[in-house]
Amino acid sequence: MKLIIKGGRLLDPASGRDETADVYVQAGIISSPFAPDENTEIIDATGKLVAPGFIDMHVHLREPGYEYKETIATGTAAAARGGFTGVACMPNTNPVTDNRFIIEFIRRRAAESGQANVYPIGAISRGSRGEELAELGDMRDAGAVAFSDDGRPVSDAGLMRRAMQYCRMLDAPVISHCEEKSLAAGGVMHEGYQSTILGLKGIPASAEEVMVARDIILAAETGCPLHIAHLSTAGSVALVREAKKRGYPVTAEATPQHFTLTDRAVALYNTAAKVNPPLRGDQDVQALREGLADGTIDVIATDHAPHTFDEKNVEFDLAPFGLVGLETAVGLVWTELVHTGILTPLQAVAKLAYHPARILGIDRGKLTEGSAADITIIDPGITEIVDPERFAGKGKNTPFAGRTLQGLPVITIRSGHCSYTV
Amino acid sequence: MYKHKDLLGLKDLTAEELSFLLDTARPMKEVISRPIKKVPTLRGRTVMNLFYENSTRTRGSFELAAKYLSADCVNISSSSSSVAKGESLYDTARTIQAQGADVIVLRHPMSGAPHMLAKAVKAAVINAGDGAHEHPTQALLDLFTVREHRGQIAGLTVTIIGDILHSRVARSNIWGFTTLGAEVRVCGPPTLMPAELNQTGARVFYRTEEALEGADVVMMLRIQAERQQQGLFPGLREYSRLYGLNRERLSLAKPDVLVMHPGPVNRGVELGHDTADGPESVIEEQVTNGVAVRMALLYLLTGGGAHNEADY
Numbered sequence: 157m158k159l160i161i162k163g164g165r166l167l168d169p170a171s172g173r174d175e176t177a178d179v180y181v182q183a184g185i186i187s188s189p190f191a192p193d194e195n196t197e198i199i200d201a202t203g204k205l206v207a208p209g210f211i212d213m214h215v216h217l218r219e220p221g222y223e224y225k226e227t228i229a230t231g232t233a234a235a236a237r238g239g240f241t242g243v244a245c246m247p248n249t250n251p252v253t254d255n256r257f258i259i260e261f262i263r264r265r266a267a268e269s270g271q272a273n274v275y276p277i278g279a280i281s282r283g284s285r286g287e288e289l290a291e292l293g294d295m296r297d298a299g300a301v302a303f304s305d306d307g308r309p310v311s312d313a314g315l316m317r318r319a320m321q322y323c324r325m326l327d328a329p330v331i332s333h334c335e336e337k338s339l340a341a342g343g344v345m346h347e348g349y350q351s352t353i354l355g356l357k358g359i360p361a362s363a364e365e366v367m368v369a370r371d372i373i374l375a376a377e378t379g380c381p382l383h384i385a386h387l388s389t390a391g392s393v394a395l396v397r398e399a400k401k402r403g404y405p406v407t408a409e410a411t412p413q414h415f416t417l418t419d420r421a422v423a424l425y426n427t428a429a430k431v432n433p434p435l436r437g438d439q440d441v442q443a444l445r446e447g448l449a450d451g452t453i454d455v456i457a458t459d460h461a462p463h464t465f466d467e468k469n470v471e472f473d474l475a476p477f478g479l480v481g482l483e484t485a486v487g488l489v490w491t492e493l494v495h496t497g498i499l500t501p502l503q504a505v506a507k508l509a510y511h512p513a514r515i516l517g518i519d520r521g522k523l524t525e526g527s528a529a530d531i532t533i534i535d536p537g538i539t540e541i542v543d544p545e546r547f548a549g550k551g552k553n554t555p556f557a558g559r560t561l562q563g564l565p566v567i568t569i570r571s572g573h574c575s576y577t578v
Numbered sequence: 579m580y581k582h583k584d585l586l587g588l589k590d591l592t593a594e595e596l597s598f599l600l601d602t603a604r605p606m607k608e609v610i611s612r613p614i615k616k617v618p619t620l621r622g623r624t625v626m627n628l629f630y631e632n633s634t635r636t637r638g639s640f641e642l643a644a645k646y647l648s649a650d651c652v653n654i655s656s657s658s659s660s661v662a663k664g665e666s667l668y669d670t671a672r673t674i675q676a677q678g679a680d681v682i683v684l685r686h687p688m689s690g691a692p693h694m695l696a697k698a699v700k701a702a703v704i705n706a707g708d709g710a711h712e713h714p715t716q717a718l719l720d721l722f723t724v725r726e727h728r729g730q731i732a733g734l735t736v737t738i739i740g741d742i743l744h745s746r747v748a749r750s751n752i753w754g755f756t757t758l759g760a761e762v763r764v765c766g767p768p769t770l771m772p773a774e775l776n777q778t779g780a781r782v783f784y785r786t787e788e789a790l791e792g793a794d795v796v797m798m799l800r801i802q803a804e805r806q807q808q809g810l811f812p813g814l815r816e817y818s819r820l821y822g823l824n825r826e827r828l829s830l831a832k833p834d835v836l837v838m839h840p841g842p843v844n845r846g847v848e849l850g851h852d853t854a855d856g857p858e859s860v861i862e863e864q865v866t867n868g869v870a871v872r873m874a875l876l877y878l879l880t881g882g883g884a885h886n887e888a889d890y
Binding site: 347348349351352353354355356357358360424425466469470471472473474 | 666667668709711746749773778
């Protein structure tokens with residue numbers, strides 16, 4: 157099967173290309189130009205953006221264990237609809253993804269039912285209990301692309317240091333959800349004026365920043381690549397900026413919810429806006445946008461965290477943290493960052509495709525000849541009102557319902573085949 | 579006029595609405611001073627008290643208020659209901675709705691529970707205290723009590739002392755008193771003070787003496803021993819020394835100061851016999867006024883004030 161994408165604006169951060177050009181695909185690979193024949197599909201991409209397939213490096217697919225919330229099949233369907241050709245999935249499954257068998261299971265299920273490439277992330281510690289290292293080397297051999305205890309961050313600095321020493325040898329990044337539990341202490345939203353008037357327990361900015369600082373110091377010492385998940389505070393952005401200035405092996409991500417919404421979205425007790433780290437204040441949102449613009453923040457990832465209606469339809473304190481992000485992310489990036497001039501389209505694509513691929517050591521995220529033909533086509537002018545009922549994923553828990561987004565994926569191509577078209 | 583379906587908090591009420599509620603409580607107080615304390619106003623109406631937290635005075639006060647107005651009143655507490663079997667608040671709310679309650683009075687340990695309930699049912703919901711969010715009827719009875727003594731709220735200085743972080747009483751009183759033109763000061767240990775509280779319009783103090791200087795009203799809050807176990811303050815002995823109200827401290831306030839407490843009092847901690855039972859204390863009047871204020875609310879929320887259909 158052959159494919160030509162004609163007349164689009166090609167955006168390839170790997171080569172720095174940003175120009176009108178045709179893209180040729182043969183046998184699932186980006187190829188040199190060829191003459192079309194009767195077996196060649198032609199996509200007219202005039203007025204659209206043609207980018208390497210987006211990779212969301214922070215997703216919860218919930219399988220195995222929580223298939224009622226999401227499965228590898230439904231989660232990757234959501235990814236395809238959202239313009240993503242690849243997702244890295246976090247290990248907080250049940251059982252925890254802390255050994256090679258579950259890594260293999262996830263890869264097998266993805267091969268059977270996945271509509272996107274799935275890159276499993278292994279747990280740092282057994283059961284993500286933060287007590288002893290999981291079999292990192294074994295999981296790496298089985299295909300784990302990175303290691304993280306995500307929402308159960310490693311409290312023991314000694315264990316984290318050993319994990320980094322080990323992961324450096326394995327040439328795999330450690331992904332850190334930075335949250336010092338003794339400071340977060342059961343909080344359910346950002347600590348500030350909003351938590352005060354709502355009477356909800358706050359999570360101070362320091363809960364994140366203390367661990368960002370700790371992990372940066374450990375990365376500098378061990379030389380292990382550290383990727384800091386979902387930065388949420390101005391202080392965290394400043395710490396990462398300083399770490400990069402010093403040349404430490406540190407990268408970072410921000411989510412659409414954190415660069416778009418503030419803690420005001422929680423009022424009045426909207427559990428769809430209950431996320432961890434919590435939605436912060438105006439200055440934090442501003443700092444994240446500056447960090448995205450100046451390159452401090454390398455990656456935009458969603459922390460896609462599906463939950464059921466009933467799980468979220470409870471008292472705010474009882475609701476689980478998390479929102480679904482795969483099907484609103486690209487629209488939010490274009491609406492909030494590209495159309496506002498904070499990022500150029502090429503920078504946005506770098507943060508959605510090239511950088512996550514590079515950080516995870518995946519040979520994707522580029523449109524150069526010989527690369528896998530994972531391609532996302534975006535119509536920057538098209539608008540849509542977010543309607544969770546139209547989501548392909550199981551989770552409908554989004555605070556963005558009813559919001560108008562401009563700039564959306566219209567075609568998602570994975571290894572030369574369309575995985576989604578509008 | 580009071581045009582809302584529910585009463586969930588005082589934060590968003592206007593001065594006119596607050597004054598109207600307080601005005602409506604006055605004839606109610608007259609009713610409960612009669613030898614036969616019963617009027618037929620709410621005959622055929624049903625009030626459901628849904629209490630997920632222990633409470634003697636608030637629950638009793640609502641029950642009496644309903645009965646003095648001839649409403650039928652049912653009490654449901656979490657330990658003796660299907661709540662104990664794990665029923666969600668949403669399902670409990672729908673059940674009560676189906677049984678035809680006109681007013682649901684909800685006390686809940688989690689902030690925002692009444693908002694959830696109010697969205698799920700057509701009945702009027704009265705927040706009888708939710709987590710650390712608001713306790714609007716307590717603040718209304720406090721406002722009523724102060725207004726009875728001083729004629730008006732505007733221009734007064736009201737000092738609230740104690741565990742502000744966990745206090746729904748403090749939050750409702752901050753909104754109520756500032757909306758009606760009083761200056762509100764809050765005082766307590768920094769570890770029990772919520773973030774950015776000054777944005778509410780209240781002034782934050784950490785030293786009791788400074789907070790009491792020239793105060794017209796002193797409202798003492800209950801400190802829970804459980805907060806000490808959580809490490810939020812060093813201990814009751816020191817707390818009492820730093821934040822307890824004694825005669826010497828009370829002399830810093832205006833000579834005609836009112837001493838208030840939402841109850842129950844920890845005697846020997848925030849108040850002693852000399853301040854709890856002194857001539858400045860209006861603690862018992864607060865209890866009486868609580869019934870009057872709740873009667874006014876039940877009356878208004880069941881159509882006595884003819885509210886908007888749009889609120890449904």
